[in-house]
Amino acid sequence: MLAAQRGLEFGADYWELDVHKVADGTLVVFHDDVLDRTTDISTHPDFSDRRSRRIRDYTWDELQKLDAGSWFITSDPFGTIAAGEMSANDLDLMRGQRIPSLKEALAFSRKHNLPVNVEIKNQAGAADDLSIVGDVVDIVHELNVQDLVLISSFNHDYLAEMKARYPEIPLAVLVENKHPEDIVAYLQRFGCTCYHPDYQMIDVALVSRLMEHGIRVAPYTVNDMDRAVSLASGGCFGIITDYPLSLRQRLSR
Template identity: 35%
Template sequence: MKRTLIIAHRGARSLAPENTMAAARKALELGADLWETDVGVSSDGVLILFHDDSLKRTTNAAEVYPDRAPWTFTEFTFAEIERLDAGSWFNRDDPFGQIAAGRVSAAEQRSFEGLKVPTVEEALAFTRENGWAVNIELKRLPPPLEGFPVVTRFFEVMDRVGIAPEQVRLSSFEHRWLEEARALRPEVEVQALVGFHRDRPIDWDAVAGYETVNARATLTPPEKVRELVAAGKRVNLFTVNDPDEARAYLEAGVTGLFTDFPQDLLPLVR
């Protein structure tokens, strides 16, 4: 039986600022099987790693551009985004309490100051050079870039970097993009994200045509995982941070676990 994959969610984001190269490097250093990151797009069409619609939480955009609230990333050029510090907030906020717990060294904290928002090109190059793998989430883009051709642009970047298709998985809640990706590049694995709404049951029939589903853990109990795996599906769950919860899913035969704490879940699968 294949071992469950430990997937570092936005990199090892409990130990380094999410969706930065520092978080990717940390996840690699810990031994995560692959990392997951999110694609955003600047107003001039550069693909970047970014999760929220607003730059506010994980950069100093509010200080650098005080008059541009709500700081939606699609309204900033890449040159403007490059001016931002995407790391210092982590030291200030300690989002997962790992600095307080003594798990992030003073030297590491210093290295986070002034980190840049990376490009997708940098992320893919890093993954290729390290013989690693990445799960790329194509997120719904906020206005005015709702119609941006993100799938074709992503494949252009992939080609430029020369990363092997087997090093990349594409995931999205926008299943039409996955269909487009499958038609353009059948050699790149696509994974259907389900469970966008925390309070609505998952419509499993809607993703019957996908071999791999990435599902919200709180909506997918271990017995459902067992049933799906028995039916031949690959099931990755987001986001599982608690080791006891992880153990229950491991016993159910889950394919992979997206986690903010690869440092705590990796020992369970080894």
């Protein structure tokens, strides 16, 4: 949630988050399938006897015991701490950050009128269980954020379920490594308004072709600002990046 707040302050047009369903059915915002990389679960005394580190094997109450922020200070994954770009206050706020629920995240979007791309993560060990689709939409309706939400996933069965049951909610197909065959027809099959490929997979010609069919392209994860500006200039509707402030500054020149 600290990242969401900073993104808002930095002028991001929207934010992206990843959703998992955990052991008690709660929907939580977390990127990885396992907890080791970005929490203190490996050293937490309450979980020393737990063999599984998969997030889906833990309840909401258990997950709330974990520190999900200090890892960033320790690993400095983008070099921003070493470069002096993080304030002492931000570092203090990172320590003890908790895994948020989807409700908490969508309430933030509603409060600030900030559009949000909700990526439904492929549920490890239960990818064929489509119930997460309805669970996500229930919360979207409960918090009245239909006007702010875009749903995406690498699991296209989730998108097919979404289109069949909730055609009013806009969708984006996520892909990596290769494009679908007959890409326009494939995207139209899901009624997709957006396409989110790895940025290394696209060029201006593809972006223009998709735009002709009313499909907006938002590549991920573009952290080279020269490349980001080039893609934006080439017609990409959105740029998914870890550096919203840097990109906002470049685009404002």
